[in-house]
Amino acid sequence: MSNTEERIMRPSAFPMIEPEEATRLIFENVPAPSADDLEMVPLLEGDGRVLAEDISATQDMPPFNTTAVDGYALLSADADQPRRILGDQTAGRLSGLIVTPGTAVRIMTGAPLPDGADSVIMVEFTGEQGDTLTVQFAPKVGDNVRPQGQDLKAGQPVLPAGTLLGPAELGLIGTVNRPTFKAVRRPRIAIVSTGDEIVEPGGEAKPGQIYDSNRFSLVSAVRRAYAEPVSLGIAPDTKEELRELIRTALANYDGLITSGGVSVGKLDLVKELLEEIGAIHFGRVNLKPGKPLTFVTVEQDGKRKPVFGLPGFPVSSLVSFELFVRPAILKMGGRTKLQRQVVQVQLEHDISHSPDRNEFTRAIVTEQFDPAGGGYRYTARTTGAQNSSRLLSMLGANALLRLDPGPSLFKAGETVPALLVDRPEV
Amino acid sequence: MSNTEERIMRPSAFPMIEPEEATRLIFENVPAPSADDLEMVPLLEGDGRVLAEDISATQDMPPFNTTAVDGYALLSADADQPRRILGDQTAGRLSGLIVTPGTAVRIMTGAPLPDGADSVIMVEFTGEQGDTLTVQFAPKVGDNVRPQGQDLKAGQPVLPAGTLLGPAELGLIGTVNRPTFKAVRRPRIAIVSTGDEIVEPGGEAKPGQIYDSNRFSLVSAVRRAYAEPVSLGIAPDTKEELRELIRTALANYDGLITSGGVSVGKLDLVKELLEEIGAIHFGRVNLKPGKPLTFVTVEQDGKRKPVFGLPGFPVSSLVSFELFVRPAILKMGGRTKLQRQVVQVQLEHDISHSPDRNEFTRAIVTEQFDPAGGGYRYTARTTGAQNSSRLLSMLGANALLRLDPGPSLFKAGETVPALLVDRPEV
Numbered sequence: 001m002s003n004t005e006e007r008i009m010r011p012s013a014f015p016m017i018e019p020e021e022a023t024r025l026i027f028e029n030v031p032a033p034s035a036d037d038l039e040m041v042p043l044l045e046g047d048g049r050v051l052a053e054d055i056s057a058t059q060d061m062p063p064f065n066t067t068a069v070d071g072y073a074l075l076s077a078d079a080d081q082p083r084r085i086l087g088d089q090t091a092g093r094l095s096g097l098i099v100t101p102g103t104a105v106r107i108m109t110g111a112p113l114p115d116g117a118d119s120v121i122m123v124e125f126t127g128e129q130g131d132t133l134t135v136q137f138a139p140k141v142g143d144n145v146r147p148q149g150q151d152l153k154a155g156q157p158v159l160p161a162g163t164l165l166g167p168a169e170l171g172l173i174g175t176v177n178r179p180t181f182k183a184v185r186r187p188r189i190a191i192v193s194t195g196d197e198i199v200e201p202g203g204e205a206k207p208g209q210i211y212d213s214n215r216f217s218l219v220s221a222v223r224r225a226y227a228e229p230v231s232l233g234i235a236p237d238t239k240e241e242l243r244e245l246i247r248t249a250l251a252n253y254d255g256l257i258t259s260g261g262v263s264v265g266k267l268d269l270v271k272e273l274l275e276e277i278g279a280i281h282f283g284r285v286n287l288k289p290g291k292p293l294t295f296v297t298v299e300q301d302g303k304r305k306p307v308f309g310l311p312g313f314p315v316s317s318l319v320s321f322e323l324f325v326r327p328a329i330l331k332m333g334g335r336t337k338l339q340r341q342v343v344q345v346q347l348e349h350d351i352s353h354s355p356d357r358n359e360f361t362r363a364i365v366t367e368q369f370d371p372a373g374g375g376y377r378y379t380a381r382t383t384g385a386q387n388s389s390r391l392l393s394m395l396g397a398n399a400l401l402r403l404d405p406g407p408s409l410f411k412a413g414e415t416v417p418a419l420l421v422d423r424p425e426v
Numbered sequence: 427m428s429n430t431e432e433r434i435m436r437p438s439a440f441p442m443i444e445p446e447e448a449t450r451l452i453f454e455n456v457p458a459p460s461a462d463d464l465e466m467v468p469l470l471e472g473d474g475r476v477l478a479e480d481i482s483a484t485q486d487m488p489p490f491n492t493t494a495v496d497g498y499a500l501l502s503a504d505a506d507q508p509r510r511i512l513g514d515q516t517a518g519r520l521s522g523l524i525v526t527p528g529t530a531v532r533i534m535t536g537a538p539l540p541d542g543a544d545s546v547i548m549v550e551f552t553g554e555q556g557d558t559l560t561v562q563f564a565p566k567v568g569d570n571v572r573p574q575g576q577d578l579k580a581g582q583p584v585l586p587a588g589t590l591l592g593p594a595e596l597g598l599i600g601t602v603n604r605p606t607f608k609a610v611r612r613p614r615i616a617i618v619s620t621g622d623e624i625v626e627p628g629g630e631a632k633p634g635q636i637y638d639s640n641r642f643s644l645v646s647a648v649r650r651a652y653a654e655p656v657s658l659g660i661a662p663d664t665k666e667e668l669r670e671l672i673r674t675a676l677a678n679y680d681g682l683i684t685s686g687g688v689s690v691g692k693l694d695l696v697k698e699l700l701e702e703i704g705a706i707h708f709g710r711v712n713l714k715p716g717k718p719l720t721f722v723t724v725e726q727d728g729k730r731k732p733v734f735g736l737p738g739f740p741v742s743s744l745v746s747f748e749l750f751v752r753p754a755i756l757k758m759g760g761r762t763k764l765q766r767q768v769v770q771v772q773l774e775h776d777i778s779h780s781p782d783r784n785e786f787t788r789a790i791v792t793e794q795f796d797p798a799g800g801g802y803r804y805t806a807r808t809t810g811a812q813n814s815s816r817l818l819s820m821l822g823a824n825a826l827l828r829l830d831p832g833p834s835l836f837k838a839g840e841t842v843p844a845l846l847v848d849r850p851e852v
Contacts, residue, residue: 010549011549011550043627043642043645044642044645044655044657046642046646047645047646047649047650061636062636062815063631063636064633064634068813068814068815090622091621091622091623091634092621092622092623092624092634092635093622093632093634094633094634109738110621110623110636110686110738111623111634112633112634123437124437146813146815150813150815150816151813151815151816151817151818152818158818159821165646166646166647166650167643167644167646167647167650167744167747167820168643168744168817168820168821168823169821170639170642170643170645170646171639171640171642171643171740171744171817171820172639172817172818172821173627173642174627174637174638174639174641174642174643175636175637175639175740175817176637177627177628177631177637178627178628179626179627179628180628195517195518195536196516196517196518196519197517197518197536197537198518200605201469201599201600201603201604201605202603202604202605202606205489205603206519207490207520207538208490208517208518208519208520208537208538209518210487210488210489210536210601211600211601211602211603212600213596213597213598213600213601214597215600216469216470216472216596216597216599216600217593217594217596217597217600218593219469219470219473219596220472220473220591220592220593220596221592221593223473224473224592224593229470231470260536312535312536314594314597314601318593318594318597321593343793343795343802344795367769367802369769369770370799370801372799373796373798373799373800373801374799374803375796375799375801375802375803375804376769376793376801376802376803376804377800377801377802378801378802387494387572387576387577388494389488389494389572389576389577390576390577391577391594391597391598391601392577392578392584392598394593394594394597395585395594395595395598397594
């Protein structure tokens with residue numbers, strides 16, 4: 001016990017690394033999906049998935065000459081003369097009707113163009129009396145005809161592997177007659193809160209205890225990184241139970257996120273346990289908030305699995321997730337664009353800051369049209385007190401301002417880089 | 427049969443309305459959530475939900491004076507003198523230790539501040555020998571102490587009803603000891619494709635038939651509007667079966683989207699059936715693509731349920747969904763910000779367009795820093811041929827350029843409004 005006490009009160013032995021080095025180490029050590037990480041996905045479940053095969057057109061689209069409008073299929077050469085109506089060509093079947101000089105066929109949008117016809121006139125420009133059609137003008141060859149293969153040619157590449165799938169992409173996969181497709185499996189990320197002071201909401205916090213918040217934040221954040229979060233609850237108290245929890249998590253899931261106790265108590269235990277079975281790539285980053293961020297990989301069943309030890313303060317936990325864990329999870333999910341957009345923003349007020357840390361300040365960035373410059377300007381104001389514990393400072397924040405080490409005051413009107421955290425990467 | 431033929435070849439009887447009028451009619455007639463549409467949601471499932479109650483702090487946060495760092499709780503008045511170490515204060519329990527002049531207590535981040543102490547010094551600035559603590563400088567009163575209630579006061583409003591929930595919000599709800607919360611139920615939106623020419627992917631398209639794409643696009647798009655899509659497949663052929671399908675859809679779900687056959691065939695049947703049981707608010711909009719867009723509401727079991735009849739061409743279907751159906755579904759889901767951001771963009775090339783229609787052209791908008799103006803400029807290029815059938819024109823498009831009726835050519839360098847469709851509304 002005295003041994004433990006001595007250990008936990010020693011300042012961190014991990015070298016302090018810069019954020020760029022942390023990012024480099026994470027990207028170097030977090031695996032992209034392998035062949036084992038692919039699965040077949042039905043079209044109705046495809047939103048937000050990453051395609052893992054090249055999709056090509058199997059036939060021309062449209063597969064036959066067709067009409068873009070409701071009207072009459074006819075011959076241009078008949079000019080503005082009346083035509084005799086032969087019958088109907090509806091969508092979905094071949095009517096067998098053949099348009100010859102002096103005749104026309106009623107045709108519905110999407111129906112195949114009858115043999116013989118070279119153009120379609122819209123119903124709005126026609127009259128019908130008995131079986132005689134009159135036209136207000138002479139159609140030109142090709143009018144309102146969508147020729148076979150206009151949109152896609154058989155064999156044409158449609159979507160490359162790696163594409164993030166949304167409405168248009170899933171429609172295209174249906175069009176080329178694929179009810180399912182090969183996709184990257186969503187990474188399954190286990191999440192556990194640590195700390196003797198942490199109590200499940202709905203339970204009873206005794207004096208000295210508080211309710212868990214990080215796990216709920218992280219489950220939501222992992223889901224927004226297109227992965228599947230798995231909550232493992234609050235970590236057990238004993239080393240044996242914690243060892244078993246970590247083993248089980250790494251055997252069953254693709255990665256693990258812990259929050260809390262990064263410098264003392266439980267997570268020292270986590271680090272100790274992980275050192276038995278894995279490699280600690282870093283344990284301290286020159287960040288504010290987020291300094292104790294820890295990154296470990298464990299080789300398990302032939303796969304490399306990342307463990308992220310996030311700080312316990314809610315803001316530190318979420319900011320370090322956003323900066324380092326989210327890009328890692330995107331990489332694991334087969335995404336290729338991993339980083340948020342960074343823009344230059346003008347400060348609306350003075351901001352004091354730590355002179356020797358890379359500070360990521362929560363801010364509300366707004367975009368305003370600048371009639372003088374003819375462009376847009378981004379301006380930023382912070383979300384009030386920036387304590388690492390004050391989750392309220394994350395509310396409404398759509399950006400993290402990066403305040404590099406240096407002056408202890410950034411003045412109103414100065415320009416700094418801002419990571420826009422509420423925009424997708426598209 | 428001849429009666430049917432005559433009907434289906436008559437031009438649309440619906441007046442052509444402007445897009446703004448269509449939006450007004452939709453917002454006027456699509457219901458916001460009522461008390462029946464709320465449900466209790468567990469924290470782990472809360473991402474993307476809309477809060478339906480006000481959440482307040484039930485106690486101070488932190489609930490006790492605590493430390494922001496690992497170090498020693500002590501008295502400022504002892505200045506830089508050595509202290510005698512009384513023992514440990516770990517997180518999660520009360521140690522019962524009392525700091526008196528000349529003494530100190532080891533303390534871990536998040537632990538309650540022992541009685542008597544008025545400050546904490548970080549372990550980095552200390553030394554320990556036997557039970558004696560030395561400090562490198564005199565701490566000031568309050569150093570590294572997080573006073574009770576610093577982040578939240580008991581009773582303080584935290585989140586108002588109507589808030590869209592993400593990582594920070596869900597963490598806050600946990601913090602205030604709420605394992606579940608009242609939220610708006612996700613609207614359940616049924617989706618059906620119509621058209622005799624439409625075949626399920628994986629089936630066999632006969633001559634004149636094509637594979638369904640719209641339903642897969644719309645399921646994905648509905649999911650991205652924070653709603654729950656329900657695919658009802660491809661509509662049956664007969665009027666009786668279709669009546670039964672519409673009745674069942676409206677009895678079981680909050681809304682219905684059909685695609686295809688808006689001007690002829692099946693959807694005339696849909697409109698006919700809907701006129702029996704509901705009200706058609708409009709059946710034609712001055713749009714390109716999307717002109718035949720139809721909006722109907724049906725009173726069912728005391729609730730008003732919207733039906734959107736989208737055109738069959740894939741691009742028309744998706745563009746009219748984006749412009750009109752998405753905001754309606756957001757409203758049904760309790761969202762208050764319903765419209766995408768619109769910015770002014772400069773055209774990278776000439777664009778020809780319909781002189782009498784409101785055209786929404788798919789485009790790739792990029793944002794560039796303009797060192798001269800000190801701001802950002804948006805520029806736009808279109809995604810190739812803009813046929814309504816060419817789903818490829820949606821690929822990679824992150825904006826819809828609005829080209830109002832007027833000149834038939836917009837020139838490179840001209841500025842037009844663009845709806846940014848790949849940004850969330852935050």
